[in-house]
Amino acid sequence: MSGTLGTAATEPRAVSEGGWTPRLILSLISIAVVLEIVSISSTMASVAMMPIGEHFKTDQIAWVTTAYLLAAAVACPLAGKLADIHGKRKVFLVCMAIAAVGALISAVAPSFLILVLGRALFGVIIACMFLGFSLMRDVFPPKTLALAVSLAAGGMGLMTIPSPFITGLLVDAWGFRSIFWFLLVTLVVMIPLVVLTTAESPVRSSARLDVVGAALLGGGLAAVLGGISFGPSWGWTGGGTLLLIIGGLALIAIWVPLALRTTDPLVDLRFFRHGPMFRICLSAGFAYGTISLYATLIPIMCMTPAVLGLGYGFGVDAKGVGLIQIPMGVGSVIGGVLVGRMLRTKFPTLTLAGGAALMMLGSLVTAFWHGGKVEVLFGILLFGLGMGATTASIPNLVIASVPPSVQASMASMVQASQTLVASIMPVIAFAVLNSNIATVIDGYGFYSDGSMGVAYLISGASSLIAIIIVMTLHRHRKSITARVAAESATESASNERDPEPLPAA
DSSP: OOOSSSOOTTSOOOOOSSOOOHHHHHHHHHHHHHHHHHHHHHHHHHHHHHHHHHHHTOSOTHHHHHHHHHHHHHHHHHHHHHHHHHOHHHHHHHHHHHHHHHHHHHHHOSSHHHHHHHHHHHGGGGHHHHHHHHHHHHHSOHHHHHHHHHIIIIITGGGGTTHHHHHHHHHHHHOTHHHHHHHHHHHHHHHHHHHHHOOOOOOOOOOOOOHHHHHHHHHHHHHHHHHHHHHHHHOTTSHHHHHHHHHHHHHHHHHHHHHHHOSSOSSOGGGGGSSSHHHHHHHHHHHHHHHHHHHHHHHHHHHSOGGGOSSOOOOOOHHHHHHHTHHHHHHHHHHHHHHHHHTTTSOHHHHHHHHHHHHHHHHHHHHHOOSSHHHHHHHHHHHHHHHHHHHHHHHHHHHHHSOGGGHHHHHHHHHHHHHHHHHHHHHHHHHHHHTSEEEEETTEEEEOHHHHHHHHHHHHHHHHHHHHHHHHHHTTHHHHHHHHHHHHHHHHHHHHHSOOOOOOO
């Protein structure tokens, strides 16, 4: 199939101007549903973490989340490179297929190690977040883009409302494996829908894959996180702990100079020397790290039996956790829709800072007042409002700060930063929790009230860091906008003078 500056005749055509059309609406819905799978999969896994820990009798349940996010941190830059070379929709679909395989492995896993492997493969779906937004940037008309991105990120997050309840029904009726079957079936249904409704991006660039860089960075991060995770049980001065941490840092130390010398590195560290990208990555990373940690802690806290008298816990089942988390879904939708309207007049830094502030407030409320359901529900609602505003602001901030030609690669760096920080946060929190076990029942440890409060304070601190960083971006918003406009105009003029045919779509 041949192609020029556009898409093949047998595919939906990319949209360059105009407003909403039926096909565009269906494309938005299909992309938004895939993004919702990413969102609800995290919620589902969080609700299932305690049943998984009890089933496999392990205190390393943080790896249910960490493996998922760590694999994504490595996969996202690779996906960004491949998307720039071969097309964003193609890589979007491949990531969905790999995630489906991961869901299948998790569903049938005979051991905790195999389940973690499946979760790592499923983590590739996180790349669909930035690929979806970058694809929308290429095929949606400018007049619809900001609203479409906000709807996809937050406003259409309606599944965050019933998803905890659905998760509870699945886990209570058929066990934790049922959530992985649910995700598998959903992905199998969505793949052909994306093919039929969404155009391929016409944007391409030349690049090559940095396989060595991926191995060094991925291996180094996995080793460091493994050492932090097992430190409480192995001992922080134990040989195994030190070997993992020091060995992991050594791999990362080898990767950094290699990345600076490589023509097409996995993560182009040279790009962070100039412009706002480094601060965007950091602010997005700490904001998303807050979301990951808070969503992980809530089910564990609420499912802890009240009869243990630990100062927290309601002894609810998975369905009960779903009901408690409904305010988070409602708040997320409201926050996302409000951001979509505000971005018509505001630079995304303000809405991102506001969202992070609400998440920080929700984390602090839950840290200090978690003995009763009313205060927990209030904290969850505040956090949900901030989560919706944050997830809608981050992709719009990238779009406002990065020229189109490097949109996928730069968005992949932001996504990698988000998932990297998010993979670290639960490991740090569970290192604190696992060092403060209050009681052990049937091989499963329950944490002290003080350590649970500290875990939520870590969540709040992550939000505070995001606020501080993003406000430094806000001070330079006018220069950022002017620079991107100039670079985009230069790229458009260059394309008009010397258009080149693209690889077949």
